[in-house]
Structures are given as structure tokens and as C-alpha cells.
Amino acid sequence: MPRIAYFGPQGTFTEQAARALADPREHELLPLDTIPAVVAAVRSGEVAAGCVPVENSVEGAVPATMDALALGEPVVAVAEHVLPVHFSVLVRPGTEAAQIQTVASHPHGLAQVRGWLEANLPKATAIAVNSTAGAARAVHAGEYDAAVSAPVAVEHYPLHELATGVADVADAVTRFLLVTRPGALPAPTGADRTSLVAVAVNRTGALSGLLHELALREINLTRLEARPTKDRFGEYRFFLDVEGHLAEQRIADALAALHRRCLEVRFLGSYPRTDGTQTQVAAPTRDEDFAAATDWVAAVRRGERA
Numbered sequence: 001m002p003r004i005a006y007f008g009p010q011g012t013f014t015e016q017a018a019r020a021l022a023d024p025r026e027h028e029l030l031p032l033d034t035i036p037a038v039v040a041a042v043r044s045g046e047v048a049a050g051c052v053p054v055e056n057s058v059e060g061a062v063p064a065t066m067d068a069l070a071l072g073e074p075v076v077a078v079a080e081h082v083l084p085v086h087f088s089v090l091v092r093p094g095t096e097a098a099q100i101q102t103v104a105s106h107p108h109g110l111a112q113v114r115g116w117l118e119a120n121l122p123k124a125t126a127i128a129v130n131s132t133a134g135a136a137r138a139v140h141a142g143e144y145d146a147a148v149s150a151p152v153a154v155e156h157y158p159l160h161e162l163a164t165g166v167a168d169v170a171d172a173v174t175r176f177l178l179v180t181r182p183g184a185l186p187a188p189t190g191a192d193r194t195s196l197v198a199v200a201v202n203r204t205g206a207l208s209g210l211l212h213e214l215a216l217r218e219i220n221l222t223r224l225e226a227r228p229t230k231d232r233f234g235e236y237r238f239f240l241d242v243e244g245h246l247a248e249q250r251i252a253d254a255l256a257a258l259h260r261r262c263l264e265v266r267f268l269g270s271y272p273r274t275d276g277t278q279t280q281v282a283a284p285t286r287d288e289d290f291a292a293a294t295d296w297v298a299a300v301r302r303g304e305r306a
């Protein structure tokens, strides 16, 4: 049975996303403790796919995922899933709020309940750990007093819910990706997203030039993030998500232009959007507009038209 690794241990938000993306009759789920371990298992072929969190509507990007996707052997996203996130605060049975000195969670978890902690556990020290479920596991082991976890974590660890439905921002969501080794792309659906990473040359207007290539082809950007390249201070890797699929000519044409312009471009996948928002493509950037223009140039080159 093909295996799908996810950022675990059991009881993470990523497990919920992996369950939504997997077919229970076809896939076995494998929890791994870190995001790089999930991506490494995909690269090595140990698993068929891996599920990792990529961005949150409150706290932004998940840096570990960006680095794991941008560096090393290529992997590509074939699907995404968006999950609403609210938290449960879990403690060992018998723990009173007044006894809580340490509260552990994933950094994104802590960031999303900062106000609640301030109001309800003002004396507790927040401790960042690998994952929300890792925090629950550590509370069970007696390492910390409370964990800010996904609501499902209580089914995996014998803990008590001190509070549930905790979130400073009520409608917070996290987006997850299912990544595989490069292969055939998912078929275009008309509601797709394409992700890529580009390193622009270090020159005036380089980023603007890169974005201009998208604007010229009427490609809508849904996300732009920068991460240091890590080699040279002041050089950045730009992570771009755009509406559309590489099978569309305007996207292929834009990626080819970025390949000419940038020091480095990496394709991170074309996959259906969870929200199903259809991309509106109008003249002059429909496939037929590109085909007609290419035909005309070819005919001119052959001396048949002018």
C-alpha cells in the first residue's frame, strides 16, 4: 500500500490535512517528527507522498517547509488542503490553571493564541516545540504543564481539555501541500494554482521585472514571500503562487521568461485549489491567442505571410 508521510506525531493539524488528502482504501499514513524528515522520505522514495503545512492566515509562512521545498532534490506539490485552525489547551488530569507554569506548542500555535494566553495564563512561559501534537506528547510525559494542540490530539494522548475552541482570530486557516517526486502533473481543472521559487539577479528593478512578466500575461499572484538564499547576505529566494496551471500557455510562457531572467527557477507544482475558484482567462492570454500568434510567426519565418 503506498504510504503518505505527514508532519506528526499523531494528532497534528497536518495529520487532519493528510487524512483529507489521502484515500483511506489506498494509502497508509506515516507520522514523522519534522517537516524536513517528511520531505526527505519523499525524496528517497521511502513514501509516495508527504503532507506538510505551508502557510497560515494569521502567522504567515512555515519557514521549515519553504526551505525543505526550495533546497535539495526537487519535489512538487500535487494537491493542497485548507483547514480551519482553532486550538484546545490540554493538561494532565487534575492540573488547575493556577498551577500552569509552562505552555508548549508549535510556534504557529503559540502565535495564534498569544492573546488568550495573556488573558488566561499570564504567568505561564510559552515554549516552542516541534509540533502541536509533540507538545501534547511532552505534557503527557510531564515535560510541560499545558499544550496548545489540535482538538483531535486529545484522542491520542490521555489529557484533559482545560479549554477548547481557543483562537485569537476566529476564522484562521492553514494551507497544507501534498508533495511527491516530480512526475506527471495533475490534470488542469480550471481552478488551479502554480507554485514556484525564483532567485532574481541582484540588480535594480529585478523583482519588479520578474513580476512584470506575470502582469504582462495577466497572471494573478496569490502569494509572494521572500527567504534568504542563505549563501549571500541580502540575496533572497522569492516564493510565488499564481492562479493557473503550467498546461496553460500563458503560465508556460511566463515560467520560460522567468527562466531566462532569473539566476534560478524551481517549479513547485500546478495543482487544484481547495477553494475551487475558477481562473478567468480572457484575450489576449488564452491558449488560442498564443497558438494563433505562434502560427503567424512561423508562417512569417517560412515566407508565407507577412
Ligand SMILES: O=C(O)C(=O)Cc1ccccc1
Binding pocket: 007, 011, 012, 013, 014, 015, 053, 056, 085, 106, 108, 109, 130, 131, 132, 133, 150, 174
Ligand atoms: O503542529 C501541528 O499540528 C501542525 O500541523 C503545524 C501547525 C501548527 C499550528 C497551526 C497549524 C499547523
